Amino acid sequence: MAADSPAQPSPGLPGLSFPGVGAGLAVMRNGKLLLYRRVKAPEAGSWNILGGKVDHMEPAAQAARREAEEESALAIGEIGFLCLSEQIIPEDGQHWLSLIFVTTDFSGEPGMPEPDKFHGFGWFGPDELPAPLSRFAADAVTALSERGYFARSAAS
Numbered sequence: 001m002a003a004d005s006p007a008q009p010s011p012g013l014p015g016l017s018f019p020g021v022g023a024g025l026a027v028m029r030n031g032k033l034l035l036y037r038r039v040k041a042p043e044a045g046s047w048n049i050l051g052g053k054v055d056h057m058e059p060a061a062q063a064a065r066r067e068a069e070e071e072s073a074l075a076i077g078e079i080g081f082l083c084l085s086e087q088i089i090p091e092d093g094q095h096w097l098s099l100i101f102v103t104t105d106f107s108g109e110p111g112m113p114e115p116d117k118f119h120g121f122g123w124f125g126p127d128e129l130p131a132p133l134s135r136f137a138a139d140a141v142t143a144l145s146e147r148g149y150f151a152r153s154a155a156s
Contacts, residue, residue: 014053015042015094022098023064024051026082026140027074027106031150032123034110035130035137036071039117042092046134047124051098060099072121073113077105082147085139100140102149126150 014020026049027034035047050068054060065076082102088095112118124130126145133141144150 015096019095019097021054021060022051022096022136023054023060023067024049024085024098024100024136024140025064025068025076025079026100026102026144026149027068027072027076027110028102028104028144028149029106029123032125033129033141033144033150034072034121035124035133036112036117036121037119037130038134039119042087042089042094042096043132043134043136045119046132046137047130048134048137049100049140051100051136054099061101064099064101071114071117073108073111075107076103077107079103079105083139083143085136087135089135096136098136100136100143102140102144 012018035049038044038046038048050071051064052067054063061079065079068074068076079101082100085098085100110121112121129141
């Protein structure tokens with residue numbers, strides 16, 4: 001390839017053929033985290049925060065908001081960076097790097113506009129988390145706990 005030629009996209013699928021880039025949003029209300037139960041891989045049957053793939057040229061924070069609104073029917077306000085999560089999931093043959101954000105600023109009630117993706121959802125406090133948690137959700141829970149989000153939200 002000539003030095004002045006534009007780079008060609010990699011063949012294959014993100015997360016399967018090469019590491020994918022994901023974005024997630026931890027939605028908090030009254031000291032509880034919104035979790036959805038996944039239907040499909042990766043980690044089918046696990047409880048997960050909202051999120052998905054970052055599209056080409058899409059800022060990760062925008063992707064987190066878009067995915068959360070598509071998956072929950074909530075209107076998302078301000079969000080902030082929470083943590084970075086790397087998921088290597090040999091049983092599903094997947095590898096993802098995900099930027100996880102957090103919000104307490106949203107309106108509406110969660111729903112399931114994409115029932116082909118989720119079995120159900122709920123709000124869970126730190127002592128009532130369902131099992132199994134996805135790796136993505138477990139990393140979010142750890143960061144939320146370390147930064148006092150469960151206690152801070154419960155006190156307000």
